[in-house]
Amino acid sequence: xxxxxxxxxxxxxxLLSVVLPARSRRLVRGSLAAIAAALAFIALPAIDPLSAxxxxxxxxxxxxxxxxSLSIFPTRERDDVRWSNRPAYFILLxxxxxxxLVAVTSTTLSGLWIGISATTLATTFLVGFSGGQSALEAAxxxxxxxxxxxxxxxxxxxxxxxxxxxxxxxxxxxxxxxVLAAHAPELPPELTRIALALMLLGFGTKAGLAPMHSxxxxxxxxxxxxxxxxxxxxxxxxxLYAIVRVQHIANVTAPHFFDTTLLVLGSLSxxxxxxxxxxxxxxxxxxxxxxxxxxxxxxxALGLGTPLGTFAALYHVVNHAFTxxxxxxxxxxxxxxxxxxxxxxxxxLWNDSSGKLLLAALLGLMGLPPFGICVSELLIVIAAALAxxxxxxxxxxxxxxxxxxxLTRLAIDTESGARFVPAVVQRRPIPAFVxxxxxxxxxxxxxxxxFVNFPSTTVAVSLSVPP
Amino acid sequence: xxIAIILAAAALLAIDSRLRSALIAYLCFSAGTLWLAFPHAANAxxxxxxxxxxxxxxVAGPAALIVLVRRxxxxxxxxxxxxxALRLLLVAATLLAAHGIRLMTAFRDVDAAxxxxxxxxxxxxxxxxxxxxxAHVIGLLTLGSAITLAGAVFAPQLPGAIxxxxxxxxxxxxxxxxxxxxxxIAYDPHLDIRSLxxxxx
Numbered sequence: 001x002x003x004x005x006x007x008x009x010x011x012x013x014x015l016l017s018v019v020l021p022a023r024s025r026r027l028v029r030g031s032l033a034a035i036a037a038a039l040a041f042i043a044l045p046a047i048d049p050l051s052a053x054x055x056x057x058x059x060x061x062x063x064x065x066x067x068x069s070l071s072i073f074p075t076r077e078r079d080d081v082r083w084s085n086r087p088a089y090f091i092l093l094x095x096x097x098x099x100x101l102v103a104v105t106s107t108t109l110s111g112l113w114i115g116i117s118a119t120t121l122a123t124t125f126l127v128g129f130s131g132g133q134s135a136l137e138a139a140x141x142x143x144x145x146x147x148x149x150x151x152x153x154x155x156x157x158x159x160x161x162x163x164x165x166x167x168x169x170x171x172x173x174x175x176x177x178x179v180l181a182a183h184a185p186e187l188p189p190e191l192t193r194i195a196l197a198l199m200l201l202g203f204g205t206k207a208g209l210a211p212m213h214s215x216x217x218x219x220x221x222x223x224x225x226x227x228x229x230x231x232x233x234x235x236x237x238x239x240l241y242a243i244v245r246v247q248h249i250a251n252v253t254a255p256h257f258f259d260t261t262l263l264v265l266g267s268l269s270x271x272x273x274x275x276x277x278x279x280x281x282x283x284x285x286x287x288x289x290x291x292x293x294x295x296x297x298x299x300x301a302l303g304l305g306t307p308l309g310t311f312a313a314l315y316h317v318v319n320h321a322f323t324x325x326x327x328x329x330x331x332x333x334x335x336x337x338x339x340x341x342x343x344x345x346x347x348x349l350w351n352d353s354s355g356k357l358l359l360a361a362l363l364g365l366m367g368l369p370p371f372g373i374c375v376s377e378l379l380i381v382i383a384a385a386l387a388x389x390x391x392x393x394x395x396x397x398x399x400x401x402x403x404x405x406x407l408t409r410l411a412i413d414t415e416s417g418a419r420f421v422p423a424v425v426q427r428r429p430i431p432a433f434v435x436x437x438x439x440x441x442x443x444x445x446x447x448x449x450x451f452v453n454f455p456s457t458t459v460a461v462s463l464s465v466p467p
Numbered sequence: 468x469x470i471a472i473i474l475a476a477a478a479l480l481a482i483d484s485r486l487r488s489a490l491i492a493y494l495c496f497s498a499g500t501l502w503l504a505f506p507h508a509a510n511a512x513x514x515x516x517x518x519x520x521x522x523x524x525x526v527a528g529p530a531a532l533i534v535l536v537r538r539x540x541x542x543x544x545x546x547x548x549x550x551x552a553l554r555l556l557l558v559a560a561t562l563l564a565a566h567g568i569r570l571m572t573a574f575r576d577v578d579a580a581x582x583x584x585x586x587x588x589x590x591x592x593x594x595x596x597x598x599x600x601x602a603h604v605i606g607l608l609t610l611g612s613a614i615t616l617a618g619a620v621f622a623p624q625l626p627g628a629i630x631x632x633x634x635x636x637x638x639x640x641x642x643x644x645x646x647x648x649x650x651x652i653a654y655d656p657h658l659d660i661r662s663l664x665x666x667x668x
Contacts, residue, residue: 110625117635124643133654137663140647144603147639148591151610154636155587155617159573162622171624191573 006043006055007101009036010062014094018087026070029090030431033066036094040101047105053314054104054241057321060442061233062097064435065226068329069093071429089129089224096122096230103238108175109157109199112242113150116206119235120146126227127219138215138222145215146206153202153242159195160249163187177245184252192253199246200261207239209299210269213292217276220288221341225332226435228284232291232328233321240298240317244310247302255305262303263392269296270399277406283331283341283358286410287324290365293403294320300396301380304387312379319372319446326439327361330354333432343410347417355415357436362411364443366404372446470582473499473616477589480609481561481596482554486536486543489593490529493605493612497524500586500612503579504619516634520615523637528608531645532601539652546598546659554596561588579620586613600648600658607640 013032020028040059044052069089096119103115120143128139157175164174167186173179180187201212208216220231243262250258273292280286294316301313333354335341349355364371377400384393476496483489501521506513535541547554562585568574569581590613593606615633618625648658655662 114635117639121635121639121643124647128647128650131650133651136647136651136654140600140651140663143643143647144594144607147607147636147644148594148610151614151636154614154633158614158617158621158625161625165622165624174622174625188573190571194571194573 002039002043002046003105006036006040007098007105009039010097010101011091011094012036014090014097017090030067030070033063036097037063043105050241050244050314051104053318054237055101057237057318058097058100058104058234061321061325061439062093062100062230064325064329064438065230066090066093066097067438068226068229068332068429068432068435069224071432089126092122092126092129093227096126096227100234100238104241107178109160109177109245110175112245113154113157116153116203116238116242117150119238120150123219123223123227123231123235127223127231129224129227130222132222135222138218142215142219145212149202149205149212151202152205153199156195156198156200156202159191159198160187163191163195166191177248180249181252184249187253189253192249193257196246196250196254196258197261200243200258200265203239203242203246204265204299207236207243207299208269208292208295209265210272210292210296213269213273216292217285217288220291221282221284225328225335228288228332229325229328232288233325236291236295237317237321240295240302240313243299244302244313251305259303259305262299263389266296266299266301266303267392267395267399269293269299271296271395271402274399274402274406277403278409280406281343283334283343283346283410283414284328286343286406287327287331287365290327290403290407291320291324293399294324296399297377297380297396300392301383303392304383304389306383306387308379308386309383312376312383315446316373316376316380319376319443322439322443322446323361323364323371323373326436326443327358327365329432329436329439330358330361333429333436334358336429343413346414348415348419350415351419353433357440359411359415360440361443362407366407367400370444370447372443375447469499469502470579472496473503473582473586477586477609478558480605481558481589481592482551484545484547484597486532486545486599486601489545489602489605490532493609494525494529496586496609497612500616500619501525504615506623520634520637523634523641524608524612524615528637528641531641532604535645535649536601539649539656541601541652542599542657544599545602546657548596548598557592557596558589561585561592564588577620579616583613583617583620586616589613598660600651600660603660604640604644604648607644608637611636611640 013036017025017029017032037059040055044055099115099118099122102118103112106112106115124139124143127142128136160180161174164180165171166188167183169179169183205212220228223231247258270293273289273296277286277289280289298313298316301309301316331341337354338346349358364373367374367377384396472495476492479492480489506517565581565585565588568584574580590606590610593609594603614636618633651658
């Protein structure tokens with residue numbers, strides 16, 4: 001009951017906020033979002049540690065994105081930022097938040113699929129929200145590629161369900177990952193392997209793993225800034241969560257096959273994304289490719305198949321979610337103030353508070369202390385070395401180095417130069433600055449206290465124990 | 468007989484370049500898959516989902532497509548990307564691939580496995596072989612029907628969750644894809660995929 005309430009709360013809150021009087025709408029919207037996030041935390045004891053970790057990240061970041069969206073962005077600006085005062089935007093945001101919670105609180109593969117599929121329903125409209133040609137193009141590509149991807153995952157789920165039925169599992173429990181993992185030795189091996197491969201392909205598409213990543217840079221860069229933050233920070237994480245759940249079954253049935261595929265996809269993602277980061281001319285697109293790179297890094301950590309690798313992967317999911325959200329939030333304000341995200345047209349950002357925040361986010365994404373990404377990347381490197389996965393480690397280090405170069409160049413190009421004087425003094429988006437401050441505080445805190453009471457420890461331990 | 472209709476309709480969808488005949492082929496394909504997927508011994512909930520699924524796939528989806536074409540005068544040519552000979556060759560290759568999968572150990576005991584995979588591959592072919600975005604919507608709807616068939620063939624005993632998922636998939640294809648297509652008409656009345664080349668992935 002508590003879980004159902006927590007899942008429904010964001011969408012109901014968004015619907016409620018639309019019917020309220022216009023004068024108090026922003027305040028009420030913020031309060032309702034805070035209540036929705038609080039309800040999720042109340043539900044945490046009723047769900048398993050892995051789900052709890054993802055519910056916590058989703059709730060905090062979605063609340064921060066809602067808070068950010070409450071800022072008043074003038075309607076005379078470019079299409080890309082003309083979203084903050086539309087009711088449909090908040091309804092879709094609430095639907096997105098709720099559907100992610102459905103995905104991570106479900107205990108069956110079909111429920112997980114429905115949640116992830118529902119995110120497509122909400123986010124396609126959010127990606128194309130501005131109605132501009134390029135935004136609609138991004139929305140179309142996102143819809144087509146992700147729909148086909150998750151349809152393939154659904155076929156995989158059907159096949160694993162069949163494997164469960166063949167193994168004698170009752171139909172009602174045939175799609176539960178715990179039951180499937182418990183009966184793993186009895187599952188027909190070839191059918192199970194095909195099902196696992198299809199699920200990895202399908203959820204991998206949604207996670208933006210190369211070579212199925214081509215929708216991601218378009219969709220993430222064309223969405224409004226807070227939605228880009230959620231797409232990069234949370235949606236990719238939800239798809240990776242699905243892969244972790246599938247790996248739970250694969251750990252017993254076909255560990256070598258599944259882990260090797262993950263390592264290959266992860267290595268390919270990190271290399272392709274890092275190379276493409278060097279060629280980008282738009283800040284949001286560069287950050288989107290950085291998401292592919294980090295998804296690849298997480299896939300590598302998961303593919304190592306060791307408790308340390310799993311812990312590092314989950315820790316990196318959390319760190320990446322907050323740091324990437326921080327980066328997109330900061331870019332949103334830069335876009336608001338300068339009217340562009342083209343790298344060649346941005347200079348002297350260091351003189352503005354938004355530029356300083358963007359620099360902080362870039363330092364975090366580079367993997368520098370005191371940000372949490374520094375610790376989790378180090379853990380992934382150590383886990384790969386301990387697993388003697390030297391080829392994968394080489395790919396990961398090469399990718400990290402290239403990404404570091406791309407981000408450093410971006411920081412130098414945009415932060416240096418003369419002070420920019422706007423033609424019209426912009427109104428400061430205060431709630432957006434509050435959201436960014438919270439995101440930066442969490443991103444740094446995760447780097448300073450990485451191992452204190454961190455739920456990932458429990459999760460990693462629980463995953464490392466054979467069912 | 469039903470399987471023959473599904474096979475022929477899937478081939479026609481991939482080969483033909485006219486919206487009208489593609490829609491008729493899609494209706495035959497979906498009606499065939501729904502016929503095979505009908506939950507004979509199911510409960511009221513399964514029947515309700517099946518009814519919604521049938522309504523979306525056989526009525527709402529095609530009706531929305533026709534309304535869109537008539538209101539915005541979208542060309543009925545689905546703009547094939549390759550010539551007829553090559554399209555026929557690809558359909559034959561798809562048949563062979565589906566037959567190859569049917570021979571795998573995992574699917575040896577499933578009679579209609581080849582038809583399921585042929586249907587899935589055909590829905591992908593529709594998207595790959597046509598430039599008109601409406602063909603892509605039909606491809607998405609066809610994929611949904613192929614999944615309905617997969618559910619009925621591979622795991623008919625599974626609980627209603629699959630039917631929910633399937634219904635959701637159909638709604639997604641119909642509502643979201645057509646809404647975005649409608650918005651794109653403002654920029655390209657021909658709805659040609661070549662107009663979506665600004666971002667390049």
